[in-house]
Amino acid sequence: MDVKQMKEEAIKAIEAAETLEQLEELRLEYLSKKGKIQALMMMMKDLTPEEKPKFGQIVNETKQAVTELLESKVEELKKAGLNAQLEKEKIDLTLDAYTPRIGSLHPLTLVQRELEDVFIGMGYNVAEGPEVELDEYNFTRANTPEGHPARDMQDTFYIDVNHLLRSQTTAIQMRELEKQANSLPIKVVCPGKVYRRDDDDATHSHQFMQCEGLVIGENITVADLKGTLELMIKELFKKDAKIRFRPSYFPFTEPSFEVDMTCHVCGGKGCPTCKGTGWIEILGSGMVHPNVLEMAGIDSKKYTGFAFGVGLERLAMLKYGITDIRDLYTNDVRFLSGFKK
Amino acid sequence: MLLSLNWLSNFVDISDLTNDEIKEKLVKAGFEVESEEHLGLGTNLIVGKVIECHDHPDSDHLHVTKVDIGKEVLDIVCGAPNCREGLKVIVAQVGAKLPGGEIKAGVIRGQSSNGMLCSLKELNITEEMLAEDSPSRNGIEELDDTFEIGETDILSKLGLEDTIYDISIYANRPDCLGVFNMCREVAAILDKPIRLPEYEGAAEIGKESSLKIVSESANCTHFLGKVVNNVTIKESPKWMKDHLRANGVKAINNLVDISNYVMLETGQPLHFYDLRTNPNREITIKDDLSGKYMALDGIEYEIEKGDLMITSNNEPIGIAGIMGGENTKILEDTTGLIIEAALFDHAQIRRTANRLGLQTEAAARFAKGLEPLSQNKAMDRAVQLLIELADAKDFEKTVEYGKVDYKPYEIEETVEHLNALIGKEYTVDEAVRVMERLQFKVRKEGNKFYTEIPSSRASDLKIREDIDEEIVRLTDFDSLVSTLPQMPQTVGALTPVQSARRIIRNLFTDNGMNETYSYTLVSQKHVDEACMPLGEAIALQSPLSEERKYVRNSLMNSMIESLAYNVAHGNQNVNLFEISTVYAKEKEGERVGIILSGNFSESKALHNKVEADFYVLKGLVYEMLESLGYHKERINLTENDLDTVHFHPYQSCVLKIGDKTIAILGKMHPNYISDIKIAGAYYAEIALNELMEIAPQKVKAPVINRYPSVSRDLSLLVDDETTAASIIKAIKKSGGKMVKSVEVFDIYKGEHIAEGKKSISFTIVYESLEATLTAEEVNKLHTKVVEELNRMFNANQR
Structure with missing residues (x-):
């Protein structure tokens, strides 16, 4: 059989094959031990020594050509087959996704964490104290002795003559002042639950949370307080906000200020959130009263400091647009689940 | 504190300032105007005269009138019984805006009506503010002949045009509960001169007095009494009635009005007794009485020991500092008085007023504290006004129990200290100028300045920082720069327990749970049925309700409540946790609570779910312990010998590390949660404070085995x-x-x-x-x- 003719037949057949099975048959027909090309090789023994090399070369070339073509055709068909398979696996991508169940941190935790992290970043520590507190730390040390009119400002839950549920996290500050009187400076934030004899409604809660901050050192000024608070608000609301001080009164600071920030919703232009004023009342603050320092054993001639206190519910309500404080304590999972981390 | 701008204008010229400008300045100085009221309200009002008045043909009470308003004659239908021909009336013309709405032309039962004849009640004046004999009580207002037809300046002429601020007063400024001091403050804030009446020393008149005053109570340390033998009772002048009305006080007669007026002016509550009811001329203050007593509002109050009572001849004649007695009050035929100006303990007055539910203007002022010279000032002013307005004669000398000896003191401050505290650069002259605006006597010596503190500010201004606050308050403060504290570097970090809480919260929320915050104050049942109670629960002295009477000693029932609320509101698959301190007598602990019900995780898309059960709960507790450094090998689960009332006896256990009980966990007993419509719930309570006392393991890298297993x-x-x-x-x-x-x-x-x-x-x-x-x-x-x-x-x- 003419080698050239066989090669052409083989190529034609391979190119015409449509399935892997057909190709396998062709492989057996031409390339197996009993195949046509092997049969040609068998013919070599009948040739002259002069003819042998040339014929061998032709057969080998033929074998190589057929093999390569076959292999490439196999690859081609496999690829086409896989593509066909993949096409069959086409799915509707618009169907609902699988959603792993993600829990939620309570909004008060979120706000507290943010505050803590801002201040930890500035080198503050986080201090805590008992909720069942001594009158001494809640009031007396805070420059609010028995009979002081400011005691009337807060209706307090008393347990006995000396014990109460703390009405302000100022009590933690008073403990920190005493604890750290001999290891100044002090830089702490004091988050915690507090309690007052208020009937619960949309804006009042007998239980709520505060976070106070306290810095005691040499040469601390009101300007330092302002700078610190501006930084805090910028971090919390992720916006540059101006703040303004309004004179106020707290027994444990002198001078005392209410602090307003430019409304985070309208940026100060006036909107329903800020009742058109452009300002949002955010916290109380002031320079620590010398009496408070002296009671804790700190020389008020040498050291000064500032303190501030913010309501966590108020922050959470402002930040997340919560309109009823009771929602924070009802624990409805439909509400809670809105606060993914 | 109510402040009438008309009243303020008597002392301070505010004509160049708008309402908003005044409010803005007050806020910046620490006096927030919480709300603002307008006394009389109504536009498009005009004086008219009823020239015809007939009964309405189709009504038994309406009148059909013709009213001359000068420029035209209006047809107006009016329902007031006192409507009659010849009457001068207030006409609200078509288009007038009144508190009740806008006046429109209309037809009332076939008769056209182009306006309304007004009662003062329709012009924002409340019934309580009207005089007893005011025609406006039951009909339209009747104007006198000083009003001309066509005149439009009616509200102002009636003394009803006024703006009244409600100003919030901080606890350190009780002085501003008196109009004189408040106006002095406003003048300082606005940087304007002020002219207040001069009255000091006016009470230093009279003959020897037979009045005897004794206090048997430590809660009354100063009491001034003065006998006035001859007064003429009559109507108060219009200006006084206007000011009283603006402050929500009803005018009665000149004597009662003067006592109220002086209280409003000075902040010192006064009381006038009818001289006839005290023939012995003797007043004794007692605090050991009990029984019923009728105050001048005609109501009987239950008096207890401790309440301060004014007595005469061993009979009560008034509830001290709160309300006078029915038996000694000023009557229409009163001709002589005893004036009382006294100091009663603020805390005691507050207690009594709260208990009796008698929150009078007097009680409020006593409760907030009075300045040292308060009684003397009020007595002086009362005497001055009695002479002026009640023809008072035949005074006796003021009788004084106790003594007030106020000596003004000086506070020294330097601008160096001021500037070091504030972070601004004030000059000594700026500082001195502020003191002068406040009408303080001030002298400077180089960079020092000395401020003399008057009686009215004695309770507030004691140290140099108090002076600094006055300067800050009354100068521009918006320009203060922002700086950060210059101090040695400190490292901020969380404590181990603070870190542990974060780890726990992250772990549980990563596993699909919701964090809750519940109330610390709970019911008796809650603490009686506690889970691993910390100890005997702490009770409040005066709780708001039975539901919130105890400080909780475990978390379980709070968490069950949260679960029950959710189930009742149709929320399924509720998996909650909470971290909170708990308390008991002499003890504080911190707990982690976990409650699970329904599916712990669920994916409808993948048709799979994990139902909450004991093992899910156990897994969460173990993972929590593992995350905090307490490995499985250290944990012992032991038989639940603590609590099989709240827990399933065969699906619950106690978790220990060493001998320390750390947690209880298991299925809740079906009986205990039978009120909640769920198949079952699983609960764990972990004593975090106990756990944190045990040292956790350090993290150590695991060894990977090179040989096959x-x-x-x-x-x-x-x-x-x-x-x-x-x-x-x-x-x-x-x-x-x-x-x-x-x-x-x-x-x-x-x-x-x-x-x-x-x-x-x-x-x-x-x-x-x-x-x-x-x-x-x-x-x-x-x-x-x-x-x-x-x-x-x-x-x-x-």
Whole structure:
């Protein structure tokens, strides 16, 4: 059989094959031990020594050509087959996704964490104290002795003559002042639950949370307080906000200020959130009263400091647009689940 | 504190300022105007005269009138009974805006009506503010002849045009509860001159007095009394009635009005007794009485020991500082008075007023504290006004119990200290100028300045920082720069327990749970039915309600409440946790609570779910402990011998580390949660404070074995009672260190298994860190393990 003719037949057949099975048959027909090309090789023994090399070369070339073509055709068909398979696996991508169940941190935790992290970043520590507190730390040390009119400002839950549920996290500050009187400076934030004899409604809660901050050192000024608070608000609301001080009164600071920030919703232009004023009342603050320092054993001639206190519910309500404080304590999972981390 | 701008204008010229400008300045100086009221309200008002008045043909009470308003004659239908011909009236013309709405032209039962004849009640004046004989009570207002037809300046002429601020007063400024001091403050804030009446010393008149005053109570330390033998009772002048009305006080007669007026002016409550009711001329203050007493509002109050009472001849004549008595009050025929100006303890007045529910203007002022010279000032002013407005004559000398000796003192401050505290650059002259605006006597010496503090500010201004606050308040403060404290670097960090809380919160929320915050104050049932109660619960002295009477000593019932709320509101698959302190007598603890019900995780898309059960709960607790550095090997689960009332007796246990009880966990007892419509709930309470006392392990890198491990499965038939843990323990013991891990992969009871037995299957993984184990070595070891198990548990290998 003419080698050239066989090669052409083989190529034609391979190119015409449509399935892997057909190709396998062709492989057996031409390339197996009993195949046509092997049969040609068998013919070599009948040739002259002069003819042998040339014929061998032709057969080998033929074998190589057929093999390569076959292999490439196999690859081609496999690829086409896989593509066909993949096409069959086409799915509707618009169907609902699988959603792993993600829990939620309570909004008060979120706000507290943010505050803590801002201040930890500035080198503050986080201090805590008992909720069942001594009158001494809640009031007396805070420059609010028995009979002081400011005691009337807060209706307090008393347990006995000396014990109460703390009405302000100022009590933690008073403990920190005493604890750290001999290891100044002090830089702490004091988050915690507090309690007052208020009937619960949309804006009042007998239980709520505060976070106070306290810095005691040499040469601390009101300007330092302002700078610190501006930084805090910028971090919390992720916006540059101006703040303004309004004179106020707290027994444990002198001078005392209410602090307003430019409304985070309208940026100060006036909107329903800020009742058109452009300002949002955010916290109380002031320079620590010398009496408070002296009671804790700190020389008020040498050291000064500032303190501030913010309501966590108020922050959470402002930040997340919560309109009823009771929602924070009802624990409805439909509400809670809105606060993914 | 109510402040009428008309009243303020008597002393301070505010004509160049708008309402908003005044309010803005007040706020910046620490006086917030909380709300603002307008006394009379109404636009498009005009004086008219009723020239015709007929009964309406189709009504039994309406009148059809013609009203002359000068420029035209209007047809107006009016329902007032006092409407009649010849009357001068207030006409609200069509388009007038009144508090009740806008006046429109209309037809009333066939008669056209182009306006309205007004009662003062329709112009924002409340019934209580009207005089007893005011025609506006039952009809339209009747104007006198000083009003001309066509005149429009009606409200102002009636003294009804006024703006009244409600200003919030901080606890350190009780002085501003008096109009004089408030106006002085406003003048300082606005930087304007002020002219106040001069009255000091006016009471230093009169003949020798026979009045005797004694206080038997430590809560009354100063009491001025003065007899006025001759007064003429009559109507107060219009200006006084206007000011009283603006402050919400009803005018009655000149005597009663003066006592109220002086209180408003000075902040010192006064009381006038009818002289006839005190023939002995004797007043004694007692605080040891009890019984019923009728105050001048005609109501009987229950007096208790401790309440301050004014008595005469051993009979009460008034509730001190709160309200006078019915038996001694000023009557229409009163001709003589005893004036009382006294100091009563603010806390006691507050207690009594709160208990009696009698929150009078007087009580409020006593409760907030008075300045040292308060009684003397008020007595002076009262005497001055009695002479002026009640023809008072025949005074006796003021009788004084106790003594007030106020000497003004000086506070020294330097601008260096001021500027160091504030962070601004004030000059001494700026500082002095502020003191002068406040009408303080001030003198400067170089950079020092000395401020003399008057009686009215004595309770507030004591140290140099108080002076600094005055300067800050009254100067521009918006320009203050922002700086950060200059101080040594400190490292901020969380404490171990603060970090632990964060780890726990992250772990549980990562696993799909919601964090809750519930109330600390709970009911008696809550603390009686506590889970691992910390101790005897703390009770409040005066709770708001029975529901909020105790400080909780465990978290369980709060968490059950949260679950129940959610179930009741249709929320399924509720998985909650909370971290909170709990309290008991002399004790404080911190707890973590976990409550699970329904599916713990669920994916409808993948058709799979994990139902909450004991093992899910246990897994969460173990993972929490693991995350905090307490490995499984250290944990002992022991029989629940603490609480089988709230927990399922066979699906709950106590978790210990060493001997320390750390947690209780398990299925809730069906009886205890039978009110909640759920199949079951699982609860764990973990004593975080106890846990944190135990040292956690340090993190150590695991060793990866370079040699392959071999696993063998094993099924045993054992008694149902036998726990997996006991078998695993035995496998590890007999297999020694070559047992890398043992895991249960199947438990089977039922068909082909005898009653009281179970089949339990394990995968044991063997390994050696030194060499590859041969099949023979593993077989030998495994056979040893199996034989040991057979011996120990009477087990049959299946």
